[in-house]
Amino acid sequence: MGLSGNTKPNNNKHEGKIMKIAFIKTFLNPKQVYTHSVTFDYLIASLLRSPLGGIIETKICFSPGEVIDYKPDIVCCSTATEAFMRMQEFAVMIKKEVDCVMLLGGTHITAVPQTLPDIFDIAVIGEAEQTIVDLLTCIHNKTSYKEIPGLAYKENGELKITEKRKYMKMDDLPIPVYKDIKYEKSGAVPILTTRGCVNICSHCSEQRIWRPFRVLSSEKLVDVMETHYKQSGKTSFLYLDDISFYNLKRVQSIRDILKERGLLGKLRVTKGAINSELVTEPIVVILKELGLKLIGFGLESACPEILEKYKMGRVKVSDFVNCMKLLGKYKIRNGASTVWGYPGETLDNMKETRDFLYEWNGKNSFYTFEQYVCQPLPGSDLWDMLFEQGKLSYDMDFSKIQIKPDYTKDDWFYANEDNVPRETFVKFIQEVSKELKKIRKETKGKANG
Numbered sequence: 310m311g312l313s314g315n316t317k318p319n320n321n322k323h324e325g326k327i328m329k330i331a332f333i334k335t336f337l338n339p340k341q342v343y344t345h346s347v348t349f350d351y352l353i354a355s356l357l358r359s360p361l362g363g364i365i366e367t368k369i370c371f372s373p374g375e376v377i378d379y380k381p382d383i384v385c386c387s388t389a390t391e392a393f394m395r396m397q398e399f400a401v402m403i404k405k406e407v408d409c410v411m412l413l414g415g416t417h418i419t420a421v422p423q424t425l426p427d428i429f430d431i432a433v434i435g436e437a438e439q440t441i442v443d444l445l446t447c448i449h450n451k452t453s454y455k456e457i458p459g460l461a462y463k464e465n466g467e468l469k470i471t472e473k474r475k476y477m478k479m480d481d482l483p484i485p486v487y488k489d490i491k492y493e494k495s496g497a498v499p500i501l502t503t504r505g506c507v508n509i510c511s512h513c514s515e516q517r518i519w520r521p522f523r524v525l526s527s528e529k530l531v532d533v534m535e536t537h538y539k540q541s542g543k544t545s546f547l548y549l550d551d552i553s554f555y556n557l558k559r560v561q562s563i564r565d566i567l568k569e570r571g572l573l574g575k576l577r578v579t580k581g582a583i584n585s586e587l588v589t590e591p592i593v594v595i596l597k598e599l600g601l602k603l604i605g606f607g608l609e610s611a612c613p614e615i616l617e618k619y620k621m622g623r624v625k626v627s628d629f630v631n632c633m634k635l636l637g638k639y640k641i642r643n644g645a646s647t648v649w650g651y652p653g654e655t656l657d658n659m660k661e662t663r664d665f666l667y668e669w670n671g672k673n674s675f676y677t678f679e680q681y682v683c684q685p686l687p688g689s690d691l692w693d694m695l696f697e698q699g700k701l702s703y704d705m706d707f708s709k710i711q712i713k714p715d716y717t718k719d720d721w722f723y724a725n726e727d728n729v730p731r732e733t734f735v736k737f738i739q740e741v742s743k744e745l746k747k748i749r750k751e752t753k754g755k756a757n758g
Contacts, residue, residue, distance in 0.1 A: 328449060330356070331381035333370045334415075335392035335399060337711065343371055345493045347501050347549065348387060350485035355438040358483050361445055369491070373402040380407055383445065386429070387415040390687055393424070393707040400428045410448060412441075419518050420688030422461040422470055423703045432461040435474055435518075436504075438482060479504060479525045484536050497545040497579060498537045502530055506551055508584065511619050512651065514688030515551060527562035534567075534576050545579045545600075551607075553581035560595045573598070582606065585632035586624050593635045603676060605644040606632060610651070611665035612658040619651055626665065633669060642676035649738060650683045650725045652691070656733065663741050670748045678745065680738065681712040684722060695724060 332349045336342055346369065353367045370376045376384060376399075384403055388396040400411055414433040418425060425432050431454070433440050440459040447454040454460065459474030492498055505522035506515045525533070534546055554560050567573040577600030583592075585606045596604065610616055611626050629645075636643045647662060669675075685692040685701060695701050714721035716735045723731050 327366045328361075328364055328383065328445070329379065329381040330365055330367045330383045330385060330445070331370050331376045331379050331409075332367065332385045332387070333373075333376055333399065334387045335396040337392050337395065337708070338713070343494075345491065345499055346387075347485060347499050349385075350487070350490060351438055351482060351501075352385065352441050354483040354485045354487050355442055356445065357487055359442045359446075361442065361449065364449070365445075367489075373399045376403050377406045381409055383410050383412065383448070385412045385414065385441070388413075388417055389415060390417040390420075390707050390710050391712070393417045395708065397426050397428060400426070404428060412444070416514065416518055417687060417707070418461070420514055420686075420692075421703060423468065424707075425461055425463065425468060427463065430462065434459050434461055434470070436477055438477060440474055476504075476521065476523065479523050480529045484533050486533075486536050486540055490540075492541065492543065493547070495545075496543060497547045498534075498541070498543050499547045499549050500530070500533060500537075501550060502548050502553055503550045507555055508552075508623060509621060511621070511690040512648070512683055512686070514686040514692070518688045524559075527559065527566055530563060531566045531570065531572070535570065535572065538572075538576055544576050546576065548578060548581035551582055552584055552587075554583045554592060554596065554604075555587060557589065557592050557595075560592055560599070564595050564598055567599075574600075576600075579603065580605075583632075584624070586628040588628070588632040588635055590635055590638075593639050593641065597639045597641060601641050603642045603644055604636060605646070605677070607648075608645040609648045610654075610658070610662050612654075612661040615651055615654055615658055615662075618653065629665075630669075644677035644679075645675045646679040646681060648681045648683050650723060650729070650734060652683070652695075652724045652728075654683075654725055654728060656729050656737070659729070659737060663737075666741070666745060667748060670745055670752065675749075678749075679713070680742065682714060682721065683724060684710045684712050685724060686710070691724075700724075 332346070332352070334346055334349070336344070349369050356362065356365055356367065368379050368381070370379060386396055386400060396413070403409070404411060411429045412431050412433060413425070413429040414437050418432045419434050422432055422434055431444065433444070440457065443457045444454050444460065447457065456471065458472045460471045462469055503522065503524045505519040506513070507522050537543055564573060567576060579600055580603045581601060582605040585608070608629055609620070611629065613626060616622070616624050616626070633643055647666065649659060685695045692701065709720060709722040711721040716739060719731065723734065725734070
């Protein structure tokens, strides 16, 4: 089955019956395969509240086989860059067995629509809540989708990209709750409270793909929490944003509205994220009231030179120290992450970060800690720079862009070979990981002694 751009398929398979829609997302990490997708929840909620609501059936799938067994009319695929090649493999498998329309969305195709594979009929660029309603309406009514904003498709082998869709106000989005919603296995409810980012970092694509920075009003955010609670009885919530708490006014208003509704202490925000330079004691006090058990922040590098270059001088090492001390004072666990291998980073730069990690794992031990490799994510300034240098291309093997690679293999992109050879880099990271595990084990033992 294919689409001409003017009508839906000529076989009229949707006439007089329910239109079945499957959703599938790809991951390289096997542990993420069954991750609950709030993105899909928003899309499904948008479709159900539209005029299509009475003529569609939806299913979130976790494998090509599950999609094939479902036999959908429409398959909505989503993927980030590192799993982009795998999604193509999935699409080929599905298309071979099912007569369906294949749609592609997600951060990768939004950043580089030039990479749209032929196996997909249409790509959705950017926010999809309204686009998916408009597109599926055209497919159902057999009318042209060529004028719908926020699409990419191929016509006679030539890529066509329609007008950019205007950003939505987050309060205009549907509350992502519907009859058959499935929650995280942990029982906590994941929520997106913002889109975009308040910061600009040259190695990050978030600010370009999802600009401008937008937030759910505190009133609507509590509406979302309360709706989930009334439907499911769940009382714990995870804020999935890169920056969930960005100023004192925000956290105060969330607390005050929960209190006004008699929900403070009953509904708990157990996990969120914050930028270390924004952490103050008044904010941490309120986060404790909200029930925060774990707060993540991007440490990324403890080298002032690297922070100046890639974080635009916005963050200082002293901000990390202040953040960890305040969180420790109020017994809120912190989850930090580092990024290694920035282009231009020297071994001495890396040692500054290493020494900082050794010191602070012994004092205020990180409850969770992740180490990533700097990668040229499509849509970032770093991607643009390396693309112009000819080190990247639209037809490259995107599975090489792995922020958390298997260091025993060399199938991942490394951008800093000129300063720290790959072999030296891998050996360094492995040694740091080993020592950090030792320090964390010893610290935990002392805490339990």
